[in-house]
Amino acid sequence: MNNIAGKPLNGDLEDDDEDEANDDGLEAWERAYTEDRSWESLQEDESGLLRPIDTTAIHHAQYRRRLRALASNAATARIQKGLIRYLYIVVDLSKAASERDFRPSRMAVIAKQVELFIREFFDQNPLSHVGLVTTKDGVANCLTDLGGSPESHIKALMGKLECSGDASLQNALELVHSNLNQIPSYGHREVLILYSALSTCDPGDLMETIQKCKKSKIRCSVIGLAAEMFICKHLCQETGGTYSVALDESHFKELILEHSPPPPAIAEYATANLIKMGFPQRAAEGSVAICTCHEEAKTGGGYTCPRCKVRVCELPTECRVCGLTLISSPHLARSYHHLFPIVPFAEISPSSQNDPNHSFPNTCFGCQQSLLSQGFGAGNKAELSVSCPKCKQQFCLDCDMYIHESLHNCPGCESFRHSKSVTIAQ
Amino acid sequence: MTTSAPSKNYADDVSLLVVTLDTNPFFWSSFPFHFSEFLSQVLAFLNSILLLGQLNQVVVIATGCNSCSYVYDSASDKNHASTNGTMPAIYSNLLHNLDEFVAKDQQLTTPHHKPGTIPSSLLSGALSMALCYIQRAFRSGPMHPQPRILCLQGSTDGPEQYVAIMNAIFSAQRSVVPVDSCFIGSNNSAFLQQASYITGGIYYRPPQMEGLFQYLSTVFATDLHSREFLRLPKSLGVDFRASCFCHKQTIDMGYVCSVCLSIFCEHHDKCSTCR
Numbered sequence: 001m002n003n004i005a006g007k008p009l010n011g012d013l014e015d016d017d018e019d020e021a022n023d024d025g026l027e028a029w030e031r032a033y034t035e036d037r038s039w040e041s042l043q044e045d046e047s048g049l050l051r052p053i054d055t056t057a058i059h060h061a062q063y064r065r066r067l068r069a070l071a072s073n074a075a076t077a078r079i080q081k082g083l084i085r086y087l088y089i090v091v092d093l094s095k096a097a098s099e100r101d102f103r104p105s106r107m108a109v110i111a112k113q114v115e116l117f118i119r120e121f122f123d124q125n126p127l128s129h130v131g132l133v134t135t136k137d138g139v140a141n142c143l144t145d146l147g148g149s150p151e152s153h154i155k156a157l158m159g160k161l162e163c164s165g166d167a168s169l170q171n172a173l174e175l176v177h178s179n180l181n182q183i184p185s186y187g188h189r190e191v192l193i194l195y196s197a198l199s200t201c202d203p204g205d206l207m208e209t210i211q212k213c214k215k216s217k218i219r220c221s222v223i224g225l226a227a228e229m230f231i232c233k234h235l236c237q238e239t240g241g242t243y244s245v246a247l248d249e250s251h252f253k254e255l256i257l258e259h260s261p262p263p264p265a266i267a268e269y270a271t272a273n274l275i276k277m278g279f280p281q282r283a284a285e286g287s288v289a290i291c292t293c294h295e296e297a298k299t300g301g302g303y304t305c306p307r308c309k310v311r312v313c314e315l316p317t318e319c320r321v322c323g324l325t326l327i328s329s330p331h332l333a334r335s336y337h338h339l340f341p342i343v344p345f346a347e348i349s350p351s352s353q354n355d356p357n358h359s360f361p362n363t364c365f366g367c368q369q370s371l372l373s374q375g376f377g378a379g380n381k382a383e384l385s386v387s388c389p390k391c392k393q394q395f396c397l398d399c400d401m402y403i404h405e406s407l408h409n410c411p412g413c414e415s416f417r418h419s420k421s422v423t424i425a426q
Numbered sequence: 427m428t429t430s431a432p433s434k435n436y437a438d439d440v441s442l443l444v445v446t447l448d449t450n451p452f453f454w455s456s457f458p459f460h461f462s463e464f465l466s467q468v469l470a471f472l473n474s475i476l477l478l479g480q481l482n483q484v485v486v487i488a489t490g491c492n493s494c495s496y497v498y499d500s501a502s503d504k505n506h507a508s509t510n511g512t513m514p515a516i517y518s519n520l521l522h523n524l525d526e527f528v529a530k531d532q533q534l535t536t537p538h539h540k541p542g543t544i545p546s547s548l549l550s551g552a553l554s555m556a557l558c559y560i561q562r563a564f565r566s567g568p569m570h571p572q573p574r575i576l577c578l579q580g581s582t583d584g585p586e587q588y589v590a591i592m593n594a595i596f597s598a599q600r601s602v603v604p605v606d607s608c609f610i611g612s613n614n615s616a617f618l619q620q621a622s623y624i625t626g627g628i629y630y631r632p633p634q635m636e637g638l639f640q641y642l643s644t645v646f647a648t649d650l651h652s653r654e655f656l657r658l659p660k661s662l663g664v665d666f667r668a669s670c671f672c673h674k675q676t677i678d679m680g681y682v683c684s685v686c687l688s689i690f691c692e693h694h695d696k697c698s699t700c701r
Contacts (some may be wrong), residue, residue: 021631053458080685082686083684083685083687098457123600158686170531184476186684191504191597199560222659249665265685272683272684272685272686272696272697272700273683273684274681274682274683274684274690274693274694275681275684276680276681277679277680277681277682278678278695279666279668279677279678279679279680280678281665281666281667281678282663282664282666306678306679307679309655324679328596328666328668329622329664329666330592330596330666332668332682332687332689333588333589333593333596334596335687336589336592336593336687337589337593339686339687342590345449347445364441364558365555365559365581366554366555366558367497367559367562368562369562370504397564397640398561398562399558399561399562401559402557402558403554403558404668405601406597407554407558407593407594407597408593409550409554409558409590409593409594409596410554411554411555411558413552414494414548414551414554414587414590415493415494415495415548415551415552415555416492416534416548416555416571417491417492417493417534417548418491418492418536
């Protein structure tokens with residue numbers, strides 16, 4: 001089956017090519033084990049019996065550790081955040097990006113994760129814009145311009161991306177700097193560099209470019225895929241960004257998704273500007289108009305710009321005729337949870353749960369799950385649970401994760417009228 | 427992550443219906459239709475959901491004006507069999523818990539609301555609890571039921587709950603959970619219209635309360651897969667315009683603060699919420 005010498009028949013041509021391409025001297029059954037090492041997901045318990053690794057406990061422990069780290073960093077819950085962001089993603093397409101240490105290749109992993117990141121980014125920051133820049137062969141090119149809708153960026157990413165040559169950090173930063181100089185002053189300027197190479201091929205002094213970016217208040221962050229580099233660390237320290245190096249695919253996904261919530265605002269941008277925006281109404285069903293985005297006649301659907309009355313297909317967008325930013329109120333509402341975050345829940349140790357002085361109901365307030373562990377011979381041992389410091393209701397760890405990562409409402413505080421201590425001016 | 431859209435491993439046609447039932451006494455005391463007649467129609471509807479499939483599950487959360495709480499879970503093992511044989515077990519369980527809830531809710535009432543207005547019910551709390559329950563259902567294994575939320579609401583929207591309700595709506599949208607609303611009050615509820623539009627649910631205001639059971643069973647009883655084959659009420663004209671913070675009027679064009687996202691109708695030099 002492997003290494004059949006001689007001319008292959010036409011019908012088998014493709015198969016044989018594939019076999020030979022993947023053949024590292026391994027048999028077919030051996031190749032199955034190079035990717036999947038199922039014996040690594042087992043561990044021994046106290047009596048020496050094998051068990052699959054209990055991922056939920058590890059998951060919970062990781063989550064609580066991360067939350068504690070975040071809570072110790074954030075002095076108060078009301079740090080101003082940069083909500084209107086203009087972010088450039090610089091993708092390194094040098095020869096190093098075709099390395100196969102991330103399966104199937106670093107480039108493929110980057111493309112997939114950037115697509116997920118862009119969707120998540122527009123979900124959390126609907127008023128922001130993203131642009132894509134690639135760097136290879138010592139030069140940097142703009143893949144897509146700054147735009148407010150995810151589809152055009154994702155389409156460009158899914159196209160064929162060749163990796164060759166060297167990455168150039170200075171050219172990428174210069175390109176981004178010149179593009180970001182044209183945006184309005186209330187926008188927060190950010191760059192996220194996904195760097196696979198271990199070197200940079202620059203025409204001039206990279207330190208000067210870094211100082212230029214620092215003066216223009218561009219916040220540069222880098223995620224490295226190879227190893228830690230001094231120049232990236234220096235860049236991030238000077239401009240106030242974050243530098244991290246990914247260990248594997250899932251770590252990379254975690255690191256890149258950490259950039260989707262808005263970062264703390266730089267002090268100079270904290271002065272409030274009032275930006276004129278329009279709230280278009282939906283056009284009547286059955287009305288015919290020529291839309292400005294596709295330049296063809298469309299019936300029904302769509303929105304009408306309140307200032308110049310042209311039809312646009314989707315929101316949020318900028319009216320092509322008069323330049324007014326058009327949004328709807330749910331888009332603003334998506335960012336409210338950044339402004340009114342909920343406090344992290346406090347842990348309840350199992351020992352204080354059995355204390356007769358505190359009356360804990362032992363069911364999670366959100367999902368009604370019993371908080372007593374139901375293991376073999378565990379009896380009525382209570383599991384780790386958390387409680388909200390404001391309404392004092394008890395929650396299980398899964399609800400805690402869901403509430404803080406997705407829901408952003410404490411069910412306990414929302415379900416009791418007289419525990420509301422913060423009234424939102426509306 | 428538990429929050430990404432679940433894979434479509436739904437058990438065929440099995441539904442999990444979480445109902446938020448408005449028990450706001452201020453609303454019901456001034457409404458021409460009586461709460462007991464309303465409840466009897468709703469109970470018949472819930473029973474019919476359980477009859478449609480053996481594995482269907484119904485959970486009821488009562489939305490009071492001072493608190494919210496679970497009053498019925500068809501999958502719970504705390505349900506006791508019918509006590510006196512004159513009504514199905516679901517009725518006696520639910521009524522018993524609802525009685526307790528309403529009594530507790532009344533004790534929490536303080537006379538602090540503005541006279542002439544009806545205080546709103548705590549819809550944001552009920553939606554948050556419903557979503558937490560649904561997340562638990564997602565964790566129960568690969569073949570979990572298809573969840574959806576039905577809001578039986580009559581009280582008007584409380585503007586102080588706007589942010590919390592929008593958070594719940596966006597979370598429901600991410601988890602692919604449709605929020606249906608059957609609104610029985612006098613004017614349309616903007617919050618519930620937006621909720622149903624954004625999450626892909628149905629918003630319906632029954633024209634005649636005497637026929638409520640018919641509306642519920644024809645519009646809201648079908649599971650999500652079968653909805654593609656039915657002609658269900660379309661949403662007309664959901665108004666997504668914002669209201670300005672200074673006059674509370676809906677505006678077409680306004681000024682948005684870049685830091686705190688407050689909306690104003692006239693240009694000011696400084697944002698009043700930020701200072």
